[in-house]
Amino acid sequence: MSPDPFATFMESIQALITGGFGMGESLLQPGWRQYQILILIAVALISWALHHLSGNWIQAWVRRRDGWSKWQLRMIVQIKRRLGLIWFAAITSMIYLVMQNITWPSRSYLIGIFATLVSVWVCIAFATRLVRNRPMRRLVTWGLWIYATLYFLNVVDSVSVFLDSLALHVGDFRLSVLTVITALVVIGLLFAVARIFSQTTAATIRKNQDISPSMQVLAVKGIQLTFYGIAFFMGVKAVGIDLTGLAVLSGAIGVGLGFGLQKVVSNLVSGIIILIDKSIKPGDVISLGDTFGWIQTLGARYASVVTRDGKEYLIPNEDLITGQVVNWSHSNDFVRLDIYFGTAYGDDPHVVRKLAIEAAQGVDRVLSFKAPVCHIVGFGDSSVDYILRFWIKDPTGGLTNIRGNVYLALWDTFKEHDISIPFPQREVRMLEADLPAGVEK
Template identity: 30%
Template sequence: MATVGAASTRIDDLDAWFAAITQPTALTELAVLAACVVLAWGLVWVVRRALSARDEASILFGRSILDGVMFPLLLLCLGYAAKALLAPQFPLAVFKVAIPVLLSLAVIRLGVKVLQVAFKNAPLVRALERTISWVAWIAVVLWVSGLLPSILEELDRITWKVGGSTLSVRTMIEGALTAGVVLIITLWISSAIEARLLRSATGGELSLRKAVSNATRALLMFVGLLLALSAVGIDLTALSVLGGAIGVGIGFGLQKLAASYVSGFVMLAERSVRIGDNVRVDNFEGLVTDINARYTIVRSLSGRESIVPNEMFISNRIENLSLADSRVLQSTVVSVGYDSDVELVMRLLSEAALTQDRVLRDPEPSAALTNFGAYGLEFTLNYWIIDPESGQQNLRSQINLSILKALRENNIEIPFPQQVIHSRAAR
């Protein structure tokens, strides 16, 4: 592979490579490369089977052998080892192309898998995946053809001054690549930490671990960004002015956004609202399915999801039906005629509630005469449930049907609105 920019040198090297690829030793290289592929495949299969690692969220293993990062990384290591063993024996031809291709495959698979795990279902992920693939394959073509050093030298000559620093196109490209690599590694580490923290966590423990995970990811991203800027050659002391400007912006224009972020960490730390709680916020009731740094997702029983800024959970009055006790009190009101047996009605109401398995037996359902209505006696049946997420109206409907059936079987009248009109005869 060429290492200088002269055209004649590149032609000589290409002629030598074409000559080497036609030699019988090239078949030996292909056989060794195929053996490396089979060995890498077998090792990954054994490890996946031993660890039962078939999680789509796993960066190393993925949902299949080709989906994870372990196979291309292991194949790259085996390829390097085979190249080192064969190089003293005869001139290499196949491995000169195979190693850059394997390196490109490993980089593409690593970048794509990390982005898929870190940003699930994000529309920008597909564009980033294609960008990583194009950059990697273009770099391989330029590397193998020997054009990469010449192009880098030309890009290094295009310079301009920014303050006291001199930047070039090559420096900017290398800085962008360095920043991308650092951020991908940072996302990989943070995703691994998040997966480990959130594994088999429930309730309040899940919320606390989610807070630690979000804080860890933010810290790692910040450190990775600083390392990337330092690698480019940017003086980090110059960021003090930018930090002051950001502080002023947060104080004025981004006040609500900053409040939501701070409120999110406060919620997760004090566990006043946890994943799985049944809450009522801004006249919207549902189950908390996820708590992010800026907003919380509340899913109602009808399937609708509400994205609520975390600031509302801190500054407004929130009803948490699951904070101290997951039991929820329900009631239904029934009117019967004034000539009905009060004791019998109260017993029938309690028995109707007990016909449903979701109604708690401790405390028992209770019925009480609560009002003397205009058309009849009004009774209120109170009962407790522990699973409001399974639906409340459906249970109330079943209990009302049982009440109606019991009252009809015992010939108890359910009054309907009626009016008595008194008329005076004309004198």
């Protein structure tokens, strides 16, 4: 009959507690154990003081440096936060090495354990910075810290047996607490490695000028999905979880999610279609309803459109497929703008057209090789109506402002050449029979 895992774990805990009480009693008596504890307390106080002193020195030193990248500044911040542990690990390690050569090895046993533990904690804290997701990073960090502590206290086997005994059985499928914890830690580490590979590959793809922006986004998304998918399945397989037992359950969940997430799936498929047919790509200037702006990013579910007033609209990909979208820079960046104006009947239309074209050509952003044109479009009630057409190549710079500049150039030019811009005038005549009482003619 196999021993009860819970009983084995409780026996280990009781032994650990008993050993702790025994060590506490031994510390009350003068001896090397008490001396080691006093040394560790003194080192902790010295490390705390050095933490503040060296932290202020590093902060002042960094402020005198310019041009540092973000990852360098983040690394300095992480080092500054953990200076106390770094000092403690360094000082205790030196003391341990000195005592190993001066005193008996057993007289530096506690110092060696603390030096090793703190050194491992510091290394884990820096290594887990590779995990980008903050909750996952904390989970991996604490998991590795706890495992390292239990390992150096020689209670890993007992704790593992106890956690493995806390399991869920569904037919032939078995899922224990130990398996879940191990899977989360392993998957978190593999995700960190996958993120490094995907970012390196994505940077290489973005530097390739032969690939269009839309295909770059599609390739980057595909690489990220592939790497993260491989990391997940490798992590699950590494801890021995059999996914075949979850096939039926996952199928039922998939059907339910399919009905509940129709819009999400539609946006995902629409995003893939947009990236493949290249109808919209990052940097394009589009109009969708009352929204006018340029595409900043193309996501899996939505497109980010930034307008001239700084507002960022998250437009679902499905709307970009099914709605009427005006892409001002689909095939090229040339955009023709039209403005309307009128002049008095007494002004020569030939002169007005010539002056209007010259005024538009003198405005910045108006293209000269696509010369502006001006035509008469009608004879109004009080003016001769014209249309002025001109081309620009940078719609991202705005449309309203360039129209305003052209109108202002027309105003200055017409004022300089005595061309009048009429406005409707009304003459009111009051007949004698309609005059109110007391009003003279």
